[in-house]
Amino acid sequence: MPLSSVSLDDTLVVTWSVRAPAESVWSVLTDATRQSQWLGAVLESEPRPGGTLVVDHGDGYLCRSSIIELEAPRRLLMTWEFPDEPRSRVAITLDETADEVLVELVHAGLGDLADSYAAGWMTHLTYLEAAVHGSPVPWSQFWMLHATITALYDAQSPSLP
Template sequence: MPLSSLATEDDSLTISWLLAVPAQTVWAGFRDPALLSQWLGRPLVCDAKTGGMIVVDHGGGCLSRSVVTEADEPRRLAMTWDFPDEPDSQIAFALHPAESGTRMELVHNGLGSLVDSYGPGWVTHLTYLEAAVGGTPLPWSQFWPLHTSFEMLYGAADATAAAAPSR
């Protein structure tokens, strides 16, 4: 898992991830319904162009609805994030060439008090994205056990940071 950084500030989450594939291949993970279904959920609408919509069923009828606000293939995808019972927020994926493939930066703004809960979720989804674009999709039956592991690690890291003496 090439997670290179994860940070929260106020109501924003930023994750940097290294993927061993070109940016165009990562971009396919955003616009190809077959790949999107391997990492985010079942796409009901998948129109990853500026002004388009992406609607994903995350299971049990829980739908995320996004309006694409910027699509600059294969460099940047920005969209709204409307998830049930949560404040509306915004997501941006920026793709940068890297020596071994692509460095992706995900910024999720407007999360409010949910900012810390989104870290493990995005790390899990990005693990699935990495596998999907790498040609070895992970079974959905492993999503929640993996998510639980990331929650435990994320909580342990927060506890360690809180216990560290300030300088």
């Protein structure tokens, strides 16, 4: 697993490394036709400041986001809002090195929900990496992978970097 680090309090920070150019990662992050390979069923996607992103995470459970900042191929900042949760913010920053891209995902404003989001974002980042490499993971595998990551995270969380 290319997980580099995880930290949380009321903000979750996950750093993930992907061996690919930043433009390839950016395309999967922001291209409406590719976002569904890592985030869920995208119903609406306007990748521009002021644009909207609506994702169905299954059975009509919708997350609505407003794009606040979009700086290709480096930074995406958006709101994150499920109907039964307070509005929060997700920032995704790409930092390209010679042979990889460090993807830093910062989900702020989660409060007590921060820990519950950790395995979910790690699962989504696994899907992101697979999509970048041209091997999208079937959505039918999401909850099984999520359960595995949750078990590993729960067992290792005191010793994670």
